[in-house]
Amino acid sequence: MPESGVKALSHEDILSYEEILRIVRCLARLGISRIKVTGGEPLIRRDVTQLIGKLKAIEGIEKVTLTTNGTHLAEFIEELARVKINGINLSLDTLDAEVYEKITKKDQFNSVYEGFLRAASFPDIKLKINCVPMGMPEQNLIKVVGLAKKYHVHVRFIEMMPIGLGKDFSFQSEAEIIKELEQAYGKLVPYEEKLGSGPCHYYSIENFKGKIGFISAISHKFCGSCNRIRLTADGYLKTCLQYDTGANLKRIIRSGGSDQDLEKAILQAIQEKPGEHSFTEENVAGGETKSMFQIGG
Ligand code: SF4
Secondary structure, eight states: TTTTTTOOTTTTOOOOOOHHHHHHHHHHTTOOOEEEEOSOOOGGGGTTTHHHHHHHHTOOEEEEEEEETTTHHHHHHHHHHHHTTTEEEEEEEESSSHHHHHHSOOHHHHHHHHHHHHTOOOOSEEEEEEEEOOSSSGGGGHHHHHHHHHHOOOOEEOOOSGGGGGGOOOOOOOHHHHHHHHHHHHOOEEOOSSOOOSSOOOEEEEEEESEEEETTTTTOOOOGOOOOEEEOOEEEHHHHHHHOOOOEEEHHHTTHHHHHHHHHHHHHHHTOOSSOOOSSSSOOBOOSSOHHHHHOO
């Protein structure tokens, strides 16, 4: 998020929960079975746990998970457990409170860590830590990985993507991180079984309760197996992170379109989904100009 803050969208600009549920019912009829509620930060939207409960009740939806920055997680975890959230991805780039503040510009590490500890105490909620290495030694990735030794959580490293403010950060490769971790913890052994439905690949470390994962969109491009589409808060069905291609579903709904109209637009957008990103190229035609927090990365 930019330090100067962001321009707030009005209630009119964003989809209502009824509109989101209607779109998800269409998606479920077309065969989508897993939903991740992301952001911005989803836990700041009022009654989001009710939305999650209703998403879970839609026929055909098998799993609903959440990505959060964790600042409100402690307060919502009981409610999330009550609506039977299947999993939580918690963004946590360091375990050092001062470095956390340097990265996020917020003095909120203690609230986030409390949220982590509370969430880790619910065995039915699959908890994953998402950490974005920024090439800052003080992030202390070895300490972050230590969470997977002590708790049943998977720690995943997500390569910085050159979108929005991400363009200004330095890049730390998977190979460099593995080398650093092996010096501290011993061999990282590739874990062949599938964990989750995303593009993450995992490693085991002896005597660790959780696995170590890497989502390396730049150095290990996985577009060929990409099965994700994103629905932005303002109702745009976005079919690839890098491009602005997709379908304006809010416009269809608010101009009186039927469910069949929505499904047709969704199918067409998916059929036109770009084959792969070209993040390493400059000035790609149709390239996304919004930031990650606006598109639910
Ligand atoms: S860049 Fe686009 S196609 Fe590639 S993995 Fe991301 S969303 Fe999928």
